[in-house]
Amino acid sequence: MPAERSRRGGRRTRPLAGPVGGVVLVALLLGLVGWSVATLQPPAAVPATAPATQFSADRAFAHVQQLATRVHVAGSDADAANVESLVATLTRLGLDTRVQNSVGAWGSAPGSTEMARVRNVVAVLPGTHPTGRLFLMAHHDSVQNGPGASDDSAGVSTLLETVRALKAGPRLRNDVVVVLTDAEEACLCGAEAFASAHPLAEGGGVVLNVEARGTTGPPILFETSRGNADLAAAFAAAAPHPVATSFAVEVYRALPNDTDFSVMLKDGFTGLNTAFIDGAAAYHTRNDVPERLDRRSLQALGDNTLAMARQLGDRDLSPLKKPAAGDATYFPVLGTLVHYPGRLIWPLAIAAALAVLGFALALRARGISSLPRTLGGAALALLPLVLAPLAAQALWWLLVVIRPGYAPMLDPWQPGWYRLATVAVVAAVVLLWYALLRRRIGPATLAVGALVWLAVLGGVLAALAPGGSYLAAWPALAGGVTGLIATLTPSRGVAAVAALVTGAVATVVLAPAVALFFPALGLRTGAAAAFFATLLALALLPAFEFLFPRPEHAGRRTGWAAAAVPGTAVVLAVVCVAAGLAVDRLGPDRPVPSQLAYALDTDTGHAWWASTETKPGAYTALYVDGRTPLPVDYPYLAGADLATGPARAADLPAPEVTPISDEVLGGHRYISVQVRSRRPGVRLIAIDLTASGGRIVGARLVGESVPATALGGSRLRVTFHAPGTDGVQAMFTVDGNGPVSLRAIDGSDGLSGLPGFAPRPAGIEAAGTHSSDLVLVSATTSLGRPPKG
Numbered sequence: 001m002p003a004e005r006s007r008r009g010g011r012r013t014r015p016l017a018g019p020v021g022g023v024v025l026v027a028l029l030l031g032l033v034g035w036s037v038a039t040l041q042p043p044a045a046v047p048a049t050a051p052a053t054q055f056s057a058d059r060a061f062a063h064v065q066q067l068a069t070r071v072h073v074a075g076s077d078a079d080a081a082n083v084e085s086l087v088a089t090l091t092r093l094g095l096d097t098r099v100q101n102s103v104g105a106w107g108s109a110p111g112s113t114e115m116a117r118v119r120n121v122v123a124v125l126p127g128t129h130p131t132g133r134l135f136l137m138a139h140h141d142s143v144q145n146g147p148g149a150s151d152d153s154a155g156v157s158t159l160l161e162t163v164r165a166l167k168a169g170p171r172l173r174n175d176v177v178v179v180l181t182d183a184e185e186a187c188l189c190g191a192e193a194f195a196s197a198h199p200l201a202e203g204g205g206v207v208l209n210v211e212a213r214g215t216t217g218p219p220i221l222f223e224t225s226r227g228n229a230d231l232a233a234a235f236a237a238a239a240p241h242p243v244a245t246s247f248a249v250e251v252y253r254a255l256p257n258d259t260d261f262s263v264m265l266k267d268g269f270t271g272l273n274t275a276f277i278d279g280a281a282a283y284h285t286r287n288d289v290p291e292r293l294d295r296r297s298l299q300a301l302g303d304n305t306l307a308m309a310r311q312l313g314d315r316d317l318s319p320l321k322k323p324a325a326g327d328a329t330y331f332p333v334l335g336t337l338v339h340y341p342g343r344l345i346w347p348l349a350i351a352a353a354l355a356v357l358g359f360a361l362a363l364r365a366r367g368i369s370s371l372p373r374t375l376g377g378a379a380l381a382l383l384p385l386v387l388a389p390l391a392a393q394a395l396w397w398l399l400v401v402i403r404p405g406y407a408p409m410l411d412p413w414q415p416g417w418y419r420l421a422t423v424a425v426v427a428a429v430v431l432l433w434y435a436l437l438r439r440r441i442g443p444a445t446l447a448v449g450a451l452v453w454l455a456v457l458g459g460v461l462a463a464l465a466p467g468g469s470y471l472a473a474w475p476a477l478a479g480g481v482t483g484l485i486a487t488l489t490p491s492r493g494v495a496a497v498a499a500l501v502t503g504a505v506a507t508v509v510l511a512p513a514v515a516l517f518f519p520a521l522g523l524r525t526g527a528a529a530a531f532f533a534t535l536l537a538l539a540l541l542p543a544f545e546f547l548f549p550r551p552e553h554a555g556r557r558t559g560w561a562a563a564a565v566p567g568t569a570v571v572l573a574v575v576c577v578a579a580g581l582a583v584d585r586l587g588p589d590r591p592v593p594s595q596l597a598y599a600l601d602t603d604t605g606h607a608w609w610a611s612t613e614t615k616p617g618a619y620t621a622l623y624v625d626g627r628t629p630l631p632v633d634y635p636y637l638a639g640a641d642l643a644t645g646p647a648r649a650a651d652l653p654a655p656e657v658t659p660i661s662d663e664v665l666g667g668h669r670y671i672s673v674q675v676r677s678r679r680p681g682v683r684l685i686a687i688d689l690t691a692s693g694g695r696i697v698g699a700r701l702v703g704e705s706v707p708a709t710a711l712g713g714s715r716l717r718v719t720f721h722a723p724g725t726d727g728v729q730a731m732f733t734v735d736g737n738g739p740v741s742l743r744a745i746d747g748s749d750g751l752s753g754l755p756g757f758a759p760r761p762a763g764i765e766a767a768g769t770h771s772s773d774l775v776l777v778s779a780t781t782s783l784g785r786p787p788k789g
């Protein structure tokens, strides 16, 4: 803006003359970026000596240490021991505590479902005059190849410490029900069994679910029930560390991920789902140990959970038990949570568009830029919007070339420097584009051109993902209004204040989003965080303009001065990449993940190695050499894009199928079998039933009906987790006269001892997937045609 104005000979004051003023202006805004990101960070851990009514991360951590000493996957002895210890702890705290023994089923689709034998720990803290139930949920099982310190012993321990603190304070009005679910990792089946069959689940209620998808970072309220306005307001009022954005809710709703909370939502509960998600490299691996859990994350999670439990525990829950009229928009601003009703989203987006239009018209009125020229500026602004995220993504690809071990990872072990480098790359692209065009096109035209896209995005998001519209609408509104004022009041001072205000609004809105996008989608999808960083950089253009030499000083030396601005960002990017490479060296402490499974078909004696790595790493590639699909459908592997290779057949017995009864009654064929594993440590038994030319119309496993959505076809696949030593008793109802066959598959964990398997060298560890190191053994049993009779 100053460039064109001075061309018109406007009055020039010099409060911010020269590059020093520009540096101060940009430094103020970068300071605000730092402040915005810093206020997201969790607080220091509170020691165990803190007053009893307070949440202490150190006290909670003692529970983590006890629960996460070893792998405690659903159905294991270790998990059973944890269940006993959880019951003892909650009982000692004075809660009426029971174990719900049940079978849950979830994930049903035509022809398939997942089921599990579950043991949920359910404890009640009765209220004085209940208006409803508040459910505090976390899952007590871990994955099969890690002790689950963060996921989700941290959540369970947070709830133990929370109810201890609640008991130390005055009694609450509402019932508080602690639900520590089983088999979340396997199939969310513990939550399903609770929601569908537990008497305390009748009538619904409000759920606070606590989770982790990493070992550090702020706990983020990332998912809510629909119609979240009232709950968001409650969270904003009560949570001492309110890190939440309504955009996360939109993103999460679009992703295929699930937690126990998904089950509760489907059953009509309302509530909030919180997780800390940074430090994803250790997630679901043997490195998810207590020592890696950041106690500050635990403290923030506990502070929020305790405050929310006190608030929701004492107010009338009746309105919160059902969805509010709409969703709210909310986002963190310097340590608080700004929130307003969703009905303001469209007015705000329209106001932003009008403000940008007003800015464009003012430029036209002042003869600075015609409307076609403004549209040209908008077209040019597409360049950084596309190129900067691409460059950020290219940085990750470059890092993978330098460190091939990064290829299968969502995020490196210590991504901090790389994230800074990504932001510097974005700044370099935007500033280079700006430096090349500002003299020819004009700073104001480029600024308004960028704002056009912010305004457009505000509208597009309002239509498609309303909770995210604020990210573009507020910066567009601020940029439009301040640009309009600065255009109509030509003075370098006004321009500086306008740049500061619009930069500040964009910063407090967008900087936290960038900081939260990095861990959420990882550097592997670095373009996502980079896109929002690009929006921020574009909104900061009026401030960056003050760093560039003024046109009336044009000369050879100013060319160098202009190049210095993007040049600084390039240097910063290079320095940050170098620092990241130095800090994040891969090795035994920071291993490379390797995903490998083994499958044996005893019908044919054939065996295979299989990996879900898209481009198998050096170690995995010792076992897999092609992409030939497996001829048999195995749990976790069926339908996956697999790298495979031949393996030697191990001397492992397939599960034993014992027919119990087979009869025809009223036109239906009823088949009953017992499927039992003959191997120790089996985590799952899968049943794959085929009725040639017929239909499977009913099925029960361990007394629990298979959901109707899975039935009706000629084939039924059920993966049954935590089967126990007796195995699975299954009953099927089949229509049709064709032959029936049953393929039984069992799965255990650990590849050592298999023929041809060499243990992974130091620095390579089993990847954090549910199929890592899984050993699957299958056999087919013919159940023949229906008996005559």
Ligand SMILES: [Zn+2]
Binding pocket: 139, 151, 152, 184, 211, 212
């Ligand atoms: Zn979890």
